[in-house]
Amino acid sequence: MSRSDAVYFTEFGGPEVLRVGPWPEGPLGEHDVRIGVSTFALNRADLMYLAGEHYTIPAFPSRIGSEACGVVTETGAAVTGCAPGDRVTTIPFFTQNGVQGATAVVPDDYVTAVPDGLDDNEATAIWMQYLTPYFAFKEVCDLGEGDTVVITAASSSAGLGALQLCRELGVAAVATTRSPAKAEILRQSGASEVVVGDENLAKAISRASNGKGLQAAFDPLGGDSLQRYADHLAPGATVFGYGTLTDRQPVVPAAAMCRARAVFHPYSMFNHVDDPGQRARGIALVSEAIRSGCLRPRVDRVFGFEHVVDAYRYMQSGNQAGKIVVTVP
Incomplete structure (x- = not known):
């Protein structure tokens, strides 16, 4: 051998x-x-x-x-x-x-x-960069024109992929980052609003969504991250928790989630990529967007x-x- x-x-x-x-x-x-x-x-x-x-x-x-x-x-x-x-x-x-x-x-x-x-x-x-947000935004939520999503820790590869995909789908994206140096990269990738550190996230969500709130959150942080935007979820919103960068499990604010009839979705692309139909649709959308230059x-x-x-x-x-x-x- x-x-x-x-x-x-x-x-x-x-x-x-x-x-x-x-x-x-x-x-x-x-x-x-x-x-x-x-x-x-x-x-x-x-x-x-x-x-x-x-x-x-x-x-x-x-x-x-x-x-x-x-x-x-x-x-x-x-x-x-x-x-x-x-x-x-x-x-x-x-x-x-x-x-x-x-x-x-x-x-x-x-x-x-x-x-x-x-x-x-x-x-x-x-594929990790684009299929991770694809399954969340299309197969689970089917986001499109007029919707708004918050993307935390947005300078990660999945975060940047999510921003580019939002731009392709016509979804307004509010990106958060700890680093002022990364703000321009996030804007170039498709962020409608960029929130650095402790800046006012609520105002950015209101501007991006025209006051309607968030249809989804794409959040790898865990810990208390949901507390920052839970009061700004639109009715029926989905919060995708796909990581624990804070080294803490997500704390889900039950009252705020109930008010919005929102769902916390523990998320991994590996729970979707093994479905042949979902995988084929994701490959087709991403491949065409790469060919057209919309995704890079x-x-x-x-x-x-x-x-x-x-x-x-x-x-x-x-x-x-x-x-x-x-x-x-």
């Missing part, structure tokens, strides 16, 4: 427990695709997985990662959608076989051709494979505005 270098871990912890070394390349299943990886992307979910805080619990030793770009080197007997030599990018899915390494094995349902005009760094940054993945910083641990530490810092990508020689 041949081996190639991969990123893996054998115990829970932070970036310090990551290892890079030989990993066995087993035989392919009939619907599997083997990819020679050129780039892979990091996500906050990877840190949760590494720490044992994700709802998917690894079995050790475990590889890590769900987004990669590269060239198909081998396909299973039943694969018809791609062939060796094709340049492809992976749609995120959770498996013990993570894609961060020199090669990756991915089910053929989760492989797509790289859209024209994107380099490898951009191509590896597409934002890459914040690129690291070499030998610096993958540094890349994870940089993600921990929260200083990025967009996707962190690692190149594989």
